[in-house]
Amino acid sequence: MSTPVTASSPLGVFDSGVGGLTVVRALRDLLPNESIVYLGDTARVPYGSKSPDTIRRFSMEDTQFLVSHGVKAVVVACNTATAHALPVLQATFRVPVIGVLGPGVEATLADPSCERVGIIGTAGTIRSHAYQHEIAMRRPDILIEARATPLLVPFVEEGWTDHPALKSVLREYLKPMLDKGIDTLVLGCTHYPLLVPLLKRMLGQKVRLVDSASTCAAHVKASLEQNGMLRTTKGKPQLDIYLTDHSEQAENLAKRFLGTDFGKVKKASL
Amino acid sequence: MSTPVTASSPLGVFDSGVGGLTVVRALRDLLPNESIVYLGDTARVPYGSKSPDTIRRFSMEDTQFLVSHGVKAVVVACNTATAHALPVLQATFRVPVIGVLGPGVEATLADPSCERVGIIGTAGTIRSHAYQHEIAMRRPDILIEARATPLLVPFVEEGWTDHPALKSVLREYLKPMLDKGIDTLVLGCTHYPLLVPLLKRMLGQKVRLVDSASTCAAHVKASLEQNGMLRTTKGKPQLDIYLTDHSEQAENLAKRFLGTDFGKVKKASL
Numbered sequence: 001m002s003t004p005v006t007a008s009s010p011l012g013v014f015d016s017g018v019g020g021l022t023v024v025r026a027l028r029d030l031l032p033n034e035s036i037v038y039l040g041d042t043a044r045v046p047y048g049s050k051s052p053d054t055i056r057r058f059s060m061e062d063t064q065f066l067v068s069h070g071v072k073a074v075v076v077a078c079n080t081a082t083a084h085a086l087p088v089l090q091a092t093f094r095v096p097v098i099g100v101l102g103p104g105v106e107a108t109l110a111d112p113s114c115e116r117v118g119i120i121g122t123a124g125t126i127r128s129h130a131y132q133h134e135i136a137m138r139r140p141d142i143l144i145e146a147r148a149t150p151l152l153v154p155f156v157e158e159g160w161t162d163h164p165a166l167k168s169v170l171r172e173y174l175k176p177m178l179d180k181g182i183d184t185l186v187l188g189c190t191h192y193p194l195l196v197p198l199l200k201r202m203l204g205q206k207v208r209l210v211d212s213a214s215t216c217a218a219h220v221k222a223s224l225e226q227n228g229m230l231r232t233t234k235g236k237p238q239l240d241i242y243l244t245d246h247s248e249q250a251e252n253l254a255k256r257f258l259g260t261d262f263g264k265v266k267k268a269s270l
Numbered sequence: 271m272s273t274p275v276t277a278s279s280p281l282g283v284f285d286s287g288v289g290g291l292t293v294v295r296a297l298r299d300l301l302p303n304e305s306i307v308y309l310g311d312t313a314r315v316p317y318g319s320k321s322p323d324t325i326r327r328f329s330m331e332d333t334q335f336l337v338s339h340g341v342k343a344v345v346v347a348c349n350t351a352t353a354h355a356l357p358v359l360q361a362t363f364r365v366p367v368i369g370v371l372g373p374g375v376e377a378t379l380a381d382p383s384c385e386r387v388g389i390i391g392t393a394g395t396i397r398s399h400a401y402q403h404e405i406a407m408r409r410p411d412i413l414i415e416a417r418a419t420p421l422l423v424p425f426v427e428e429g430w431t432d433h434p435a436l437k438s439v440l441r442e443y444l445k446p447m448l449d450k451g452i453d454t455l456v457l458g459c460t461h462y463p464l465l466v467p468l469l470k471r472m473l474g475q476k477v478r479l480v481d482s483a484s485t486c487a488a489h490v491k492a493s494l495e496q497n498g499m500l501r502t503t504k505g506k507p508q509l510d511i512y513l514t515d516h517s518e519q520a521e522n523l524a525k526r527f528l529g530t531d532f533g534k535v536k537k538a539s540l
Contacts, residue, residue, distance in 0.1 A: 043324050044314050049427075051517040054313050123519055151435075154424040157319075165421075165442070168435035247321040249393055 005072045008233045010035035012071030014062040017045035019190040020077030021257035026217035035237040037069050043245035047080040048122025059085035061270045079188045083130035103219035104212040105134040114184050118177035119146040121188030145177040156191045187211045242268035275342045278503045280305035282341030284332040287315035289460040290347030291527035296487035305507040313515035317350040318392025329355035331540045349458045353400035373489035374482040375404040388447035389416040391458030415447040426461045457481045512538035
């Protein structure tokens with residue numbers, strides 16, 4: 001029943017919701033000839049506040065859905081799912097499974113002057129200690145200051161990305177790390193690229209921002225090149241967006257995250 | 271297999287998460303001799319941003335769970351689920367199903383001087399127009415100003431119920447209704463009772479607050495009395511709390527909403 005996976009097969013991308021479309025946007029910028037199947041588990045969003053067992057179970061079902069759609073690789077465009085489920089996904093499925101976390105860590109450490117790193121993300125991502133662990137394993141000398149920042153996603157989803165209340169929230173969240181003199185801030189959530197303009201204004205040149213969406217896309221490109229799996233087929237690449245729950249709100253958000261309009265959203269049942 | 275339902279049977283209460291425990295708290299204040307089985311669908315929380323179909327499907331599964339635990343009545347302690355699913359639940363199940371919405375509307379209109387009503391709630395509750403419709407049907411002359419306020423739940427869950435950023439958010443959300451001179455504000459979400467102290471300070475005596483948790487508990491009491499279903503058994507009543515996802519965060523929140531400690535949380539699979 002399943003078609004064999006070739007270089008012409010689409011990339012699969014999943015996230016707990018529509019935030020992962022910032023990764024799709026970065027992928028389409030870097031790899032405009034690739035077809036993409038996106039799954040947003042909007043019926044069960046968010047994953048960030050749920051337990052590791054539940055996050056792993058949901059992530060397995062999401063990956064199974066993409067694999068059954070014949071994808072050549074799976075991108076876990078969700079920091080929480082990457083932090084808790086990447087090893088079990090990689091051990092279970094035959095296609096390559098790429099998370100957002102590793103590329104973000106690589107990009108963080110690529111700058112040799114990096115000495116003090118702040119990390120922000122959902123409760124699930126920060127509680128997993130996955131970023132902290134990956135960074136500490138490679139550079140035990142680095143100072144790490146991590147904080148769960150659960151109010152940021154709701155502000156992004158409300159579209160209040162330049163609201164005085166958001167600035168006040170960010171000031172409170174970031175104060176302990178700024179007091180410790182961080183030189184790099186890792187945006188450990190796919191919603192956060194939309195906060196970059198405000199963060200740049202608030203932090204100025206002092207703090208380098210590492211966003212997991214664009215670093216992940218660069219990693220996927222390198223991996224496809226290395227394995228000779230870039231799509232060379234002529235003809236327009238396809239973008240299929242599946243959501244487990246479809247609402248007007250999710251569709252409007254999806255457009256904001258993707259940065260462009262798209263065809264009809266399809267309903268997925270997991 | 272099922273035991274017959276009697277006056278000694280427990281009340282069933284469900285919510286998309288742990289916010290509905292504010293209703294349990296109000297029930298225990300008013301009906302200290304009743305046993306309660308609570309189900310929080312924390313694996314799929316929140317419902318407020320999801321589509322009507324999905325909300326109905328989840329609510330049916332939640333009610334089925336409680337009914338299979340032998341409850342004598344089901345309280346839908348979730349405004350979103352009440353708004354979208356109450357009629358189908360009442361048509362499907364034999365036990366009485368009581369929502370939070372009707373009692374809130376009754377309490378709103380019980381004050382004959384009420385002329386201008388503000389309503390705040392999740393996107394799902396406000397979009398359903400359920401409160402607006404119920405009020406307009408009974409009192410077509412009343413001015414209604416409703417607004418979805420999706421940032422309030424995250425602030426309550428973060429525990430920042432007295433933060434300057436929350437005040438700024440509330441000022442922005444409430445400004446259009448205050449400009450229209452509302453005399454009553456309906457708190458259409460079971461998280462919002464925790465905002466009452468701040469709202470009272472911000473709004474003073476001018477605006478009456480109607481909270482759906484305590485009005486719902488009063489309605490349940492009246493209904494049990496009317497049907498001769500009050501528990502008269504001696505012996506300590508039981509409180510069983512089931513969650514579909516169990517995390518430390520959910521348990522801490524649950525304690526804040528319930529206002530007291532409780533025994534071990536049980537895991538429910540739907």
